[in-house]
Amino acid sequence: MFEIPVHIVKERMSFIPKKYIENNDDFPYLGIELLQSIGLMSLNVPTEYGGKGLGHDHGNFGILKALKQIGAYDLSLGRIYEGHLNALLLIDRYGGQNQKMDYFQQAMSGKLFGIWNSEFPSEPLEYQTSGDGGILKGAKVFCSGASNIHRPIVTAAGPQGTRMILLHMDQYELMEDMTYWKPMGMRSSVSCRFDFTGTVFQEDQLLGGVYDYVSEPDFTSGAVRFAAVQLGGAEAAIRATATHLKNLNRTGAPEQVSRLGRLAVLRETGMVWLKRAGEALDSRYVDPSGTMHLANMFRTVARDICEEVLKICEMAVGLQGMMEPHPLERIHRDLSVYLKQPGPDRTISAIGTSFITDYS
Ligand SMILES: Cc1cc2nc3c(=O)[nH]c(=O)nc-3n(C[C@H](O)[C@H](O)[C@H](O)COP(=O)(O)OP(=O)(O)OC[C@H]3O[C@@H](n4cnc5c(N)ncnc54)[C@H](O)[C@@H]3O)c2cc1C
Structure with a gap:
């Protein structure tokens, strides 16, 4: 069974080269590079798709240890990495065969995932079906990672209820709105607001069914x-x-x-x-x-x-x-x-x- 390279994380992080120390308010580019270089981005991608296969019915303690290690290194990086793992977990649980093959491959090759659910009641994210897919109206707030997240999952209210949609950020030109992100800490998580109004998506970008995002446990x-x-x-x-x-x-x-x-x-x-x-x-x-x-x-x-x-x-x-x-x-x-x-x-x-x- 794959052993989480937590000792590697620890070793590397205990003598992190100066270049990895990012004591500023920017997105933690170097931290992400570090996680990619030690194979942590595919920790919970199932083994049949080439990942390490943790976090399903085994290995969750290993995942939690890795999250703790990364949080000790940089809490903003930990927040972003947690969103990445959560998104991959949702794809594994609710994705179709093609979605899993496609998105897990993308995660393996360095694409970053996230989950953006929070919104203000005054501008909820909604979608209408249109052609072979749909069109969004509304916004999300606290979008950790901002445009650095290539494949965020957003939740949006549709005709039957709320569903998850996998957005391909490289296909849109969305403005990061940092007006609402002036916190005393966690600034480098760059948790901005995005107005998605007018953004279109294809049917195969819908993930799972109605209310799957909040399904228990x-x-x-x-x-x-x-x-x-x-x-x-x-x-x-x-x-x-x-x-x-x-x-x-x-x-x-x-x-x-x-x-x-x-x-x-x-x-x-x-x-x-x-x-x-x-x-x-x-x-x-x-x-x-x-x-x-x-x-x-x-x-x-x-x-x-x-x-x-x-x-x-x-x-x-x-x-x-x-x-x-x-x-x-x-x-x-x-x-x-x-x-x-x-x-x-x-x-x-x-x-x-x-x-x-x-x-x-
Ligand atoms: C650094 C950071 C990054 C984040 N990134 C993301 C992200 O990438 N994606 C995302 O979706 N979200 C993100 N979030 C938002 C997060 O998911 C939560 O929405 C947020 O943390 C909620 O905090 P809150 O204090 O406003 O919670 P609240 O639930 O509003 O709690 C505040 C207080 O109000 C109380 N309270 C709650 N509801 C009621 C009620 N009905 N009546 C009376 N009292 C009530 C609570 O118990 C608590 O005491 C991020 C948050 C942080 C801090």
């Missing part, structure tokens, strides 16, 4: 992937803090040692949960409700861990960690933004309901 349990990336951000904050304390010879102070101890416990807690979530994901079609329950708990605990880690690191490093060029400055901003994922209250309520119904 995949929709809810998919949250474990962004939680894994978030834990990578926590890992980076812990590393930056430990290095800072060592460099300043501040590891002898009992308060700092106690903080390091708490960080070590939080780090290990995240790792234990990551493994449990990966194993649960492997059996999501056997135990759908159990997997969704666990995924909801994992994303909740991952956020709690990250928030606690940031709080401790902030105190341990002090002002230096709030200023460039200290690495904690950017990690802190990026992670604070990336922790904002949809419906945290709804998630905890779902856990409570599921607990009282099925597990108590």
Whole structure:
């Protein structure tokens, strides 16, 4: 079975050549190049299509470890890579034979995929059938990766309901609207708005059926992937803090040692949960409700861990960690933004309901 080259990622990332350090607000071109060079872009493409075949009913822990590693390297890159894996998963689950052959081949040869679902209620993305395909009206926001994503999947409301459409961005000339993307962190995910009004597509670009995008258990349990990336951000904050304390010879102070101890416990807690979530994901079609329950708990605990880690690191490093060029400055901003994922209250309520119904 294919072993995820996580050690390679780690090795390379622990002595990342200067050229791979992109401490700016641009799309992480070099990070993508790095992932392509170590074969991570086809991690969940099935083996019969030439990929590594992880993330279906086995190997999800490996995927989560890779996501965490990449998140530790750069959270924006982690966000973009997570979208790529999610899109390939949707193609595998809902694509026809020709779509799989075509799109998996494209992923293998370097095309980037993504999933753009978020929109403002005032300008929802809709489509009308027209000729051999359809035409879009409306916009999407938070389109991570922007025009660098060659094959985004967008969700759009059609005559029968919402469907997924695979867009070929190289065939359109769409304007990246960055007006709505001025966050304090995660800027290099370049999560812009696109107005797709007038964009046409062919029938074979429609993916799956009506409401397949939100079908369970995949929709809810998919949250474990962004939680894994978030834990990578926590890992980076812990590393930056430990290095800072060592460099300043501040590891002898009992308060700092106690903080390091708490960080070590939080780090290990995240790792234990990551493994449990990966194993649960492997059996999501056997135990759908159990997997969704666990995924909801994992994303909740991952956020709690990250928030606690940031709080401790902030105190341990002090002002230096709030200023460039200290690495904690950017990690802190990026992670604070990336922790904002949809419906945290709804998630905890779902856990409570599921607990009282099925597990108590
Ligand atoms: C860096 C980054 C990149 C992203 N990239 C993409 C992308 O590529 N594609 C994409 O589709 N999306 C993307 N998104 C958007 C993402 O999927 C979510 O839409 C977004 O993170 C939601 O965050 P929110 O805080 O607005 O969530 P909300 O769900 O609005 O939560 C905010 C608060 O409101 C509460 N709340 C939620 N609903 C209600 C309600 N009905 N009544 C009362 N309270 C409520 C929540 O519990 C929470 O406390 C990205 C987001 C980030 C941060």
